[in-house]
Amino acid sequence: MTVHDFVAVGLGPFNLGLACLTDPLRAADGGDGLDGVFLEARDRWDWHPGMLLDDATLQVPFLADLVTMADPTSRWSFLNYLKQQGNLYPFYIRESFYPLRREYDDYCRWSAERLDTVRFGQRVVGVEHDGSSYVTRTATGDTFLSRRLVVGIGTSPRIPEPLRGAGVHSADYLAHKASLQQQRTITIVGSGQSAAEIYLDLLSDAPAHGYELVWLTRSPRFFPMEYTKLTLEMTSPEYGAYHRALPIDTRDRLAREQRHLFKGISGDLVDAIFDLHYQQRVTGDGPRTTLLTNTEVRGARSTGGGHELELFHLETGEAFDLRTDGLVLATGYAPTAPAFLDGIRDRLRFDEKGRYDVAADYSVDVSGGEVFVQNAEEHTHSLLAPDLGMGAYRNSVIIAALLGREVYPIEKRIAVQTFGVPDHLRRLESVG
Numbered sequence: 001m002t003v004h005d006f007v008a009v010g011l012g013p014f015n016l017g018l019a020c021l022t023d024p025l026r027a028a029d030g031g032d033g034l035d036g037v038f039l040e041a042r043d044r045w046d047w048h049p050g051m052l053l054d055d056a057t058l059q060v061p062f063l064a065d066l067v068t069m070a071d072p073t074s075r076w077s078f079l080n081y082l083k084q085q086g087n088l089y090p091f092y093i094r095e096s097f098y099p100l101r102r103e104y105d106d107y108c109r110w111s112a113e114r115l116d117t118v119r120f121g122q123r124v125v126g127v128e129h130d131g132s133s134y135v136t137r138t139a140t141g142d143t144f145l146s147r148r149l150v151v152g153i154g155t156s157p158r159i160p161e162p163l164r165g166a167g168v169h170s171a172d173y174l175a176h177k178a179s180l181q182q183q184r185t186i187t188i189v190g191s192g193q194s195a196a197e198i199y200l201d202l203l204s205d206a207p208a209h210g211y212e213l214v215w216l217t218r219s220p221r222f223f224p225m226e227y228t229k230l231t232l233e234m235t236s237p238e239y240g241a242y243h244r245a246l247p248i249d250t251r252d253r254l255a256r257e258q259r260h261l262f263k264g265i266s267g268d269l270v271d272a273i274f275d276l277h278y279q280q281r282v283t284g285d286g287p288r289t290t291l292l293t294n295t296e297v298r299g300a301r302s303t304g305g306g307h308e309l310e311l312f313h314l315e316t317g318e319a320f321d322l323r324t325d326g327l328v329l330a331t332g333y334a335p336t337a338p339a340f341l342d343g344i345r346d347r348l349r350f351d352e353k354g355r356y357d358v359a360a361d362y363s364v365d366v367s368g369g370e371v372f373v374q375n376a377e378e379h380t381h382s383l384l385a386p387d388l389g390m391g392a393y394r395n396s397v398i399i400a401a402l403l404g405r406e407v408y409p410i411e412k413r414i415a416v417q418t419f420g421v422p423d424h425l426r427r428l429e430s431v432g
Contacts, residue, residue, distance in 0.1 A: 004035050006402060007136045007146040009124050009340075011040035013047065013388060014374040015152035016108055017066035018395045019115050020076035025399070025407065026117075034402060037144060038115075039136070041123035045109040050172045052102050056197050059225065059266055061097035064389035065104075066111060070396045070408040081107045128343040134370075148402060151341070152374035155333035155386075163189070166300040166307050167327030170194040177201075181209045183325035187309070189297060190330030191217035193225070196265040198328055200273050207285035214324060216292040218314065225264030233415040234261065235387050242419035243382035244360065248351060251379060262383045263332065300327075335376045347371070355379050361401040362394060372398050 008015045015038060025033045063069060065078035074080075078099065082088040091099075099107070112118055123139040133145040157169040168176045170190070180186055181202070188199050199215050206213060233239065243251060280286045292311075298319075299310035309322045337356075341348065347365050349357035356364040358377040365371040374394065378385040384394075396408040 001143070001145055002035075003133050004037050004144065004146040006034070006036045006148040006150055007134065007144050008036060008038045008150040008152060009127075009136070009338075010151065010153035010374075011038055011042075011045070011112065011118060011120075012152055012154040012375070013066065013108060014154075014391045014394065015150065016045075016112055016118075017391050018150060018152070018374075018398065019117055020066045020074065020111055021070055021392070021395050021399060021408065023076070023115060023117065024074075025403075034399070036117055036150075037146075038118045039122040039124055039138060039144070040118065040120050041139075043121045045105075045112040045120075047105045047108055048101075048171065049105075050174050051170060051194055051197065052105060052174065053197055053201055054100075054102070056101040057096075057098040058101060058104055058388070059098070059193060060387070060389045062091075062099050063097075064387075064391070065107070067392055069389065070392035076111050078104075078107055081110050084110075124338075124340045126340050126343050129347060134344070148370050148372070150372045150374065150398060151338070151376070153336075153338055154375060156336050157329075158332045158334040159329055160297065160331055162297050162299050162310075163329055163331070166302065167329045170198060170328060170330040171333075173198055173328060180326040180328070181205060181211065183211055183306075185212045185214065185306075185324045186326035186328065187214040187216065187307075187322065187324035188328045188330060189216055190332070191219045191222055191265070191293075192263045192330060192332060193265050193269070194332075195328075195330035196222070196269050196273065198330060200269065200276065203273070203276055203280075203287060203289065206287060206289070207280065211288075211326075213287070213289040214292070214322065215289070216295045216297075216311070216322075218296040219260075219293060220315075221293050222270065222291070223260040223264040224267045224270050226261055227267070230417060231261060233417055234258075234382070235384050235390055236413075236415045237393065237411055238413055238415050239419050240381045240384045241360065244358075244380050245420075248353070248379075251382075254382070255378060258383055262387065335378070344371070351379075353379075361397055363401065369401050372401070374398075 008018060019038050022034045022036055026035060062078045067074040067076045082091050122142065124136055125139050126137045128135045133147060134149050136144045157171045159169060186202060188195050202213055277287055294314045296312045296314055297309055298312050301308050306323055306325045307327045311322055312319050348371060349364050349366055351357045356373055356376055358364055358373060358380040359368060362372045362377060363369050364373055375385050384390045396410050400406045400410060
């Protein structure tokens with residue numbers, strides 16, 4: 001049986017980017033190429049299908065595609081996709097760096113369907129180590145041997161404990177939109193981009209359906225995502241290295257404090273929501289809507305087809321209730337430790353809180369350089385982990401670890417600012 005150089009489990013944008021970047025390394029590169037296979041449980045490519053709203057765009061520029069930041073000459077670039085689709089000039093004339101989300105989804109599908117290393121319909125059920133190779137087994141009964149693993153299963157919808165079993169998560173919004181719009185009252189919980197997109201989408205149709213909208217969040221305000229250039233430098237190799245060296249409690253505190261830096265709402269979307277409110281006010285179409293900040297959901301129960309929410313205002317200290325017919329939970333996503341890795345758990349490193357102890361090269365195994373993770377390292381590498389723009393960088397690092405040499409140039413410093421105390425200002429210990 002063939003022993004692959006690596007098996008990659010999961011096919012989100014990050015592992016798909018790895019597939020694209022390793023594609024030209026298989027048969028070329030002086031015989032020192034990489035033989036990898038990518039296993040995906042789904043039967044076809046789908047990227048957040050529940051949120052593919054017609055006018056929704058990515059929050060990152062088109063350069064944050066699968067490959068460009070590692071290899072601008074790659075045939076798997078977004079620009080080449082546009083050229084092949086006959087859309088390069090229209091995209092140019094449009095004069096926007098931000099692709100439509102549907103467009104990005106189609107670009108990824110275009111890539112996935114042309115890569116012969118991708119295996120759809122292969123749900124991994126277990127991984128073991130036979131003493132020399134990793135043995136990956138799938139639900140179809142297939143077995144794949146490899147020297148290394150790359151786990152990129154992505155994140156799963158996160159639902160806070162008080163809301164378990166209630167409502168519809170934003171990941172499934174479009175599938176439930178029609179039924180939601182038959183309700184008298186629809187409540188959206190959350191304050192990020194997904195919550196704002198759903199609110200705007202429902203607000204646009206509210207005059208035609210006559211429902212009332214409620215949007216609530218425990219955040220003190222509806223935070224716009226900060227997009228200034230010095231803040232963008234926090235998605236840099238330097239900041240990732242600085243963050244990883246911090247004490248674990250400091251890293252966890254920063255993770256809470258920095259969420260609005262990549263989970264906030266785009267400024268244009270905030271303005272569009274206000275403008276639509278104003279338009280509906282002027283035309284007499286409403287809006288019949290309530291926006292609540294500082295509001296925490298402390299309990300929920302289903303009642304006669306609707307939901308009773310127990311709420312608490314964090315600033316006034318008041319407890320109050322809300323009854324709603326429809327409920328959308330835009331409460332985000334969280335990484336999960338897959339059960340299929342239980343068979344090699346003794347070969348993996350974990351921190352004191354039971355999370356992957358992720359090394360600088362994104363490996364998590366005790367030997368180093370055998371098992372890598374994608375987008376499961378926010379607690380070690382900071383907000384770089386979910387950022388699409390840093391996916392090609394991380395894959396460049398992983399490829400270098402797989403081959404033992406740097407194939408795609410890996411940037412060491414890109415930021416203007418310095419994180420931490422610079423060496424030339426550091427106090428030296430007195431001697432003697």
